[in-house]
Amino acid sequence: MAGIGGPDAAAFAQKSADALGDDVLQRTIRTRQDGRQERQRQAVAELPDWEAWKDAVSAIRAHTIEHLDLYLEQFADNVERRGGHVFFARDGTEARDYIAQVASKLDARLIVKAKSMLSEEIGLNDALSATGAEVVETDLGEFIIQLAHETPFHILGPASHKTLDEIRELFEALSGRQLEGGPVELAAFAREYLREKFLIADMGVSGCNFGVASEGSVVVVSNEGNARLTTSLPGTHVALMGLDRLVPDLESLGPMLTVLPRSANGVRSTAYVSIITGPRRPQDQDGPQDLHVVIIDNGRSRILGGPYREILKCIRCGACLDNCPVYRNIGGHAYGPVYSGPIGAVLTPLLKGLADHAHLPFASSLCYVCNDVCSARIPLADYLADLRADVVAGGLDNRIWRAGFRGFAEATRRPLVWESGLRMAGLGLRFWERDGVVRGGPSLLGRWTESRDLPGLAKHSFHERWRKGMTSVPGEGD
Amino acid sequence: MERERLLQSVRARLGRTQDGGAPAPPRFRPMAPPFADSEDDCVRLFLERQAELGVAVSAVAVRDEAQTAVQQLLGDRRQRITCSPELCWPAIVPMWTESVPDSDFGLCEADWAIAETGSIVLSMGGLRRRDVSLLPPAVGFFVARSRIVARLGDVLRSLAASPDSLPTCVTLVTGPSASADIVGVRTLGVHGPGEVHVWLVENE
Numbered sequence: 001m002a003g004i005g006g007p008d009a010a011a012f013a014q015k016s017a018d019a020l021g022d023d024v025l026q027r028t029i030r031t032r033q034d035g036r037q038e039r040q041r042q043a044v045a046e047l048p049d050w051e052a053w054k055d056a057v058s059a060i061r062a063h064t065i066e067h068l069d070l071y072l073e074q075f076a077d078n079v080e081r082r083g084g085h086v087f088f089a090r091d092g093t094e095a096r097d098y099i100a101q102v103a104s105k106l107d108a109r110l111i112v113k114a115k116s117m118l119s120e121e122i123g124l125n126d127a128l129s130a131t132g133a134e135v136v137e138t139d140l141g142e143f144i145i146q147l148a149h150e151t152p153f154h155i156l157g158p159a160s161h162k163t164l165d166e167i168r169e170l171f172e173a174l175s176g177r178q179l180e181g182g183p184v185e186l187a188a189f190a191r192e193y194l195r196e197k198f199l200i201a202d203m204g205v206s207g208c209n210f211g212v213a214s215e216g217s218v219v220v221v222s223n224e225g226n227a228r229l230t231t232s233l234p235g236t237h238v239a240l241m242g243l244d245r246l247v248p249d250l251e252s253l254g255p256m257l258t259v260l261p262r263s264a265n266g267v268r269s270t271a272y273v274s275i276i277t278g279p280r281r282p283q284d285q286d287g288p289q290d291l292h293v294v295i296i297d298n299g300r301s302r303i304l305g306g307p308y309r310e311i312l313k314c315i316r317c318g319a320c321l322d323n324c325p326v327y328r329n330i331g332g333h334a335y336g337p338v339y340s341g342p343i344g345a346v347l348t349p350l351l352k353g354l355a356d357h358a359h360l361p362f363a364s365s366l367c368y369v370c371n372d373v374c375s376a377r378i379p380l381a382d383y384l385a386d387l388r389a390d391v392v393a394g395g396l397d398n399r400i401w402r403a404g405f406r407g408f409a410e411a412t413r414r415p416l417v418w419e420s421g422l423r424m425a426g427l428g429l430r431f432w433e434r435d436g437v438v439r440g441g442p443s444l445l446g447r448w449t450e451s452r453d454l455p456g457l458a459k460h461s462f463h464e465r466w467r468k469g470m471t472s473v474p475g476e477g478d
Numbered sequence: 479m480e481r482e483r484l485l486q487s488v489r490a491r492l493g494r495t496q497d498g499g500a501p502a503p504p505r506f507r508p509m510a511p512p513f514a515d516s517e518d519d520c521v522r523l524f525l526e527r528q529a530e531l532g533v534a535v536s537a538v539a540v541r542d543e544a545q546t547a548v549q550q551l552l553g554d555r556r557q558r559i560t561c562s563p564e565l566c567w568p569a570i571v572p573m574w575t576e577s578v579p580d581s582d583f584g585l586c587e588a589d590w591a592i593a594e595t596g597s598i599v600l601s602m603g604g605l606r607r608r609d610v611s612l613l614p615p616a617v618g619f620f621v622a623r624s625r626i627v628a629r630l631g632d633v634l635r636s637l638a639a640s641p642d643s644l645p646t647c648v649t650l651v652t653g654p655s656a657s658a659d660i661v662g663v664r665t666l667g668v669h670g671p672g673e674v675h676v677w678l679v680e681n682e
Contacts, residue, residue, distance in 0.1 A: 049509040160662065215644055225655040233609065243488070306491075
């Protein structure tokens with residue numbers, strides 16, 4: 001959206017244009033989205049009461065958010081009762097400082113990480129590297145984009161835009177040797193390379209899909225097993241949890257763990273779900289001696305009690321990305337470095353401020369498919385429309401647009417002005433009209449028609465024809 | 479300090495003025511699945527799920543037979559087995575290794591199995607190590623027929639019923655380790671075991 005949203009908006013326009021102009025990327029996004037949609041459809045069709053399961057997720061998450069202060073206290077008390085440490089961080093800086101301090105105290109040389117979008121959000125890797133430690137992402141997709149120095153393309157499939165040859169080149173550069181074969185061979189290389197890291201790592205950093213308030217348990221979901229390795233092998237485990245990611249008790253996990261994998265990967269269950277309750281106990285043979293749970297606000301508490309509070313019900317399934325027609329065209333990078341798709345278009349402005357991200361709510365066709373597929377029944381499309389209204393109410397919109405809409409409103413109230421205006425516009429547009437479609441033109445018209453088809457105006461307006469008794473059929477005889 | 483400050487801002491946003499417990503969370507009673515009432519149906523569905531997940535299943539009548547089955551599978555392959563002490567039967571001893579990272583096969587006892595998803599539930603802590611089911615390239619689970627439940631909710635309710643005995647780590651394992659992070663192609667054994675065996679113990 002030209003003129004809206006500051007420097008990030010310019011990057012949005014540039015990255016969208018790059019993605020739209022990249023034929024290979026366009027095919028890749030479409031193939032992945034089609035595959036994910038089909039698997040999600042099959043997995044959902046298996047449960048005849050699927051909609052009721054989503055209602056349950058929505059109700060439990062809404063209840064938790066409504067009583068978040070009580071559940072946060074209960075959760076923190078229980079983590080500590082089981083021997084874990086809890087740190088409440090107001091923002092990314094406090095979280096980074098605390099975790100870097102833990103790493104420094106351990107004199108950690110090697111830190112392994114399981115995929116965590118929150119870690120991306122607070123930019124943890126740079127802070128940990130600054131302590132002198134080697135930081136290694138172990139989720140295969142995160143590992144690939146770490147090597148490529150990129151940000152995630154999708155909240156679940158961070159490297160889903162990478163081709164086989166690109167991945168091969170990255171792995172070859174790392175290993176210093178030629179790697180033959182396809183995905184299986186490349187994955188085998190990553191397993192071998194990362195296994196060595198796991199066995200000697202001093203610290204493991206993971207996300208937390210759900211925190212269970214009644215037990216102080218950290219629930220981590222993964223398919224590859226890297227999250228299990230990260231949370232089991234190193235002597236210290238640091239779990240990052242968004243302030244909002246709690247459920248009241250173990251039983252409440254049922255709907256979450258039933259809906260999440262179906263909406264996310266189109267499977268009945270991910271390969272691994274771990275419910276971790278405290279650090280290693282005296283009689284345990286393995287597991288980390290230290291567990292730190294870092295509860296991070298970073299803008300979330302501001303959303304509580306406000307008009308957009310339901311966004312905090314999100315369980316990060318990614319279904320809104322997988323079904324979004326805008327994501328299908330522009331991919332994940334245009335939205336910014338962390339959250340993409342409809343969830344990103346709502347969450348990023350709320351977390352980081354609307355002024356710099358006023359363009360994001362406009363990255364939607366408002367087709368409402370995100371509302372339909374959302375696991376937690378978040379009214380994403382309504383929020384996008386409401387955020388647009390906030391943009392205008394806050395004076396963050398484009399002045400030219402504003403003047404244009406004001407002019408439009410005035411003209412529609414005055415039939416004479418409207419009709420003469422239309423006639424002039426019709427004449428003017430004819431300069432750039434070829435085969436019934438307007439292309440090019442000055443200023444906004446040129447930019448508008450760069451990527452859109454604008455049909456030329458009919459020779460005679462509806463009003464004119466109406467006055468003549470509608471003798472000609474619209475579209476014919478003009 | 480940070481804790482109180484943050485909780486205070488959460489309370490303020492929620493407009494809560496006084497302390498008090500949260501009301502009971504909403505409970506969901508899903509439509510009963512058609513297989514839930516019959517143990518035979520649950521077992522059948524669990525076995526179907528294993529086949530779909532690419533897990534090799536064999537049934538053994540009693541625990542002693544399992545020893546022979548393991549020996550048959552692994553003896554010929556000259557494999558080094560890792561397992562917790564209660565499974566280190568005489569037949570296993572010659573193949574047993576102390577070093578989990580160097581082992582070829584992890585042997586575990588399932589606490590429960592879930593018919594609907596085909597998941598194996600492992601409680602870990604004490605002598606049951608987490609890495610036994612994680613580091614070796616292949617893993618095998620003993621599943622007693624009587625421990626197969628219909629749904630995840632059944633397991634969660636059992637765990638919730640005795641919170642004081644909740645182990646350090648409960649893991650649900652559903653098929654082999656898998657990833658589609660390289661060009662969307664499903665590859666197995668990316669970090670965890672790529673090969674999974676299940677021995678269903680009929681009478682226990």
